[in-house]
Amino acid sequence: xxxxxxxxxxxxxxxxxxxxxxxxxxxxxxxxxxxxxxxxxxxxxxxxxxxxxxxxxxxxxxxxxxxxxxxxxxxxxxxxxxxxxxxxxxxxxxxxxxxxxxxxxxxxxxxxxxxxxxxxxxxxxxxxxxxxxxxxxxxxxxxxxxxxxxxxxxxxxxxxxxxxxxxxxxxxxxxxxxxxxxxxxxxxxxxxxxxxxxxxxxxxxxxxxxxxxxxxxxxxxxxxx
Amino acid sequence: xxxxxxxxxxxxxxxxxxxxxxxxxxxxxxxxxxxxxxxxxxxxxxxxxxxxxxxxxxxxxxxxxxxxxxxxxxxxxxxxxxxxxxxxxxxxxxxxxxxxxxxxxxxxxxxxxxxxxxxxxxxxxxxxxxxxxxxxxxxxxxxxxxxxxxxxxxxxxxxxxxxxxxxxxxxxxxxxxxxxxxxxxxxxxxxxxxxxxxxxxxxxxxxxxxxxxxxxxxxxxxxxxxxxxxxxxx
Numbered sequence: 001x002x003x004x005x006x007x008x009x010x011x012x013x014x015x016x017x018x019x020x021x022x023x024x025x026x027x028x029x030x031x032x033x034x035x036x037x038x039x040x041x042x043x044x045x046x047x048x049x050x051x052x053x054x055x056x057x058x059x060x061x062x063x064x065x066x067x068x069x070x071x072x073x074x075x076x077x078x079x080x081x082x083x084x085x086x087x088x089x090x091x092x093x094x095x096x097x098x099x100x101x102x103x104x105x106x107x108x109x110x111x112x113x114x115x116x117x118x119x120x121x122x123x124x125x126x127x128x129x130x131x132x133x134x135x136x137x138x139x140x141x142x143x144x145x146x147x148x149x150x151x152x153x154x155x156x157x158x159x160x161x162x163x164x165x166x167x168x169x170x171x172x173x174x175x176x177x178x179x180x181x182x183x184x185x186x187x188x189x190x191x192x193x194x195x196x197x198x199x200x201x202x203x204x205x206x207x208x209x210x211x212x213x214x215x216x217x218x219x220x221x222x223x224x225x
Numbered sequence: 226x227x228x229x230x231x232x233x234x235x236x237x238x239x240x241x242x243x244x245x246x247x248x249x250x251x252x253x254x255x256x257x258x259x260x261x262x263x264x265x266x267x268x269x270x271x272x273x274x275x276x277x278x279x280x281x282x283x284x285x286x287x288x289x290x291x292x293x294x295x296x297x298x299x300x301x302x303x304x305x306x307x308x309x310x311x312x313x314x315x316x317x318x319x320x321x322x323x324x325x326x327x328x329x330x331x332x333x334x335x336x337x338x339x340x341x342x343x344x345x346x347x348x349x350x351x352x353x354x355x356x357x358x359x360x361x362x363x364x365x366x367x368x369x370x371x372x373x374x375x376x377x378x379x380x381x382x383x384x385x386x387x388x389x390x391x392x393x394x395x396x397x398x399x400x401x402x403x404x405x406x407x408x409x410x411x412x413x414x415x416x417x418x419x420x421x422x423x424x425x426x427x428x429x430x431x432x433x434x435x436x437x438x439x440x441x442x443x444x445x446x447x448x449x450x451x452x453x454x455x456x457x458x459x
Contacts, residue, residue: 002322005319005322006319006320008319009316009319009320010320012316013305013308013312013316016307016308016312017305017307017308020307020346021307080305080306081301081302081303082303082304082305084269084299084301084303085301085303085304085317085362086303086320087269088267088269088292088295088297088303089292089317089320089321090288090289090290090292090293090320090321090322091289091292091320092289224271
C-alpha cells in the first residue's frame with residue numbers, strides 16, 4: 001500500500017504543479033501544432049495522396065513535442081532543487097521512475113489527443129473509424145518512447161547541455177519504436193485490416209517491455225549519480 | 226570513510242561515532258567538506274570507501290529504512306513553489322507514511338509558526354518563511370536524527386531565535402542533531418560535541434559542553450588558521 005500511496009503522491013504533486021503553471025502541456029501542444037502547420041504548408045494538399053507520409057508527420061509531432069515534456073520532467077525537479085528532497089524520502093527509485101513515467105505519459109497523451117484533432121482537420125484525415133486500433137498504437141508507441149525518454153531525462157538532468165544530450169541519447173534508441181508506430185499507423189490510415197499491424201504491434205510490445213525492464217534495472221544507479 | 230570526486234578528495238578517513246541524543250556541530254572554512262559529509266551521512270552521496278551506519282542501518286544498503294529516521298534541513302528548501310504550505314507537507318507526509326497526516330500537518334505548521342499561511346503557495350513566501358516551512362518538512366515524520374546544513378540561512382532574528390528553541394527542543398526529546406555551521410557561538414551553545422574539518426580531514430573532535438566561546442575561537446583559529454576565523458553574526 002505504501003508503494004501505491006507514494007506513487008499517487010508524486011503523480012498528484014506533478015499534476016497540481018502542472019495545473020497551476022501549465023508550462024509543460026502548453027509548450028507541448030503549441031509545439032505539435034506548429035509541426036503540423038509547417039508540414040501542412042510545406043506539402044499542401046498533395047499530402048492526401050500518401051497516408052504513409054502523413055503517419056510520419058503525425059509521429060514527428062508526437063515525438064518531438066513529447067521530447068519537450070520529457071526534458072522538463074526531471075529538469076524542473078533539478079532546477080527547483082526538489083529532486084534531493086524526493087530522493088531523501090523513504091521511497092524506492094522504481095516508484096519515483098514509475099510516477100514520473102505515468103505523469104509524462106498522461107501529459108503526452110493529452111497532447112496527442114489535441115494533435116490528432118488538429119491533424120484530422122489540417123490533413124483531411126478521417127480518424128474516427130480507426131480510433132480503437134489507432135489508440136492502441138498510440139498507447140504502445142507513447143509508452144515506449146516515454147519509458148526510455150524518462151530514463152534519459154534523468155541522466156541528462158545533471159548535464160550542462162542537457163537538452164542536446166537528451167536528444168542525442170533519445171533518438172537513436174527510440175528508432176525501433178518510432179518506426180513500428182509510423183508503419184502501423186500508416187497501415188491503419190490506409191484502411192487495411194487490423195491483422196496487418198500485428199507484427200508491428202509485437203515489436204512495440206517487445207520494445208516497451210525491454211525499455212521498462214532496462215529502466216527498472218538501471219534507475220537506482222542513475223538517481224545515485 | 227573517504228569521499229572522492231574524480232581525483233579530488235573531499236573527505237579523507239572521516240571517523241565519527243555518536244551516541245543517541247548527541248548533538249554535533251561541524252565547523253570549517255568554505256570547501257572543508259561539511260556539506261559533503263552531511264550529504265554522505267544522509268546517503269545522498271555514496272562514500273568512495275568506508276561505510277556510514279546510523280541506528281544500525283547501513284547507508285546505501287538500507288537506504289529507505291535510513292531515510293525514514295532522518296530529516297535534513299539544508300540551504301535548499303526542497304519545497305514545491307506552486308504547491309501551498311499544506312500541500313507541500315501533505316506530499317512529504319504521504320511519502321514518509323505519516324499516520325493521521327492532517328493532524329500532524331496542523332501540529333508542524335504550529336511548530337514553525339505558519340498556521341496562518343497553510344493555504345498560501347510557497348512561491349509567495351519570503352526566504353525566511355520558506356526556511357521555516359522547510360524545517361516543518363524535515364520534521365513531519367518525527368525523525369530520530371536531524372541534519373542541519375547551514376540552517377540559519379535566510380532566517381530573520383525572530384526566526385533564528387525560534388529555530389534555536391526548536392533545536393534545543395529536539396535535543397531535549399533525545400534526538401541526535403548534526404549541524405554544519407559557520408557560527409561558532411551557536412554551534413557550541415546548541416551542541417555537546419564539535420568537529421572541525423579542514424580540507425576534508427577532521428582535525429578536531431571533542432566534547433564542548435561547558436567550553437567558553439572565546440576558548441573555542443582560539444581552538445578553531447589554531448586548527449584552521451587565524452585568518453579563517455568566521456565573522457560573528459548575531
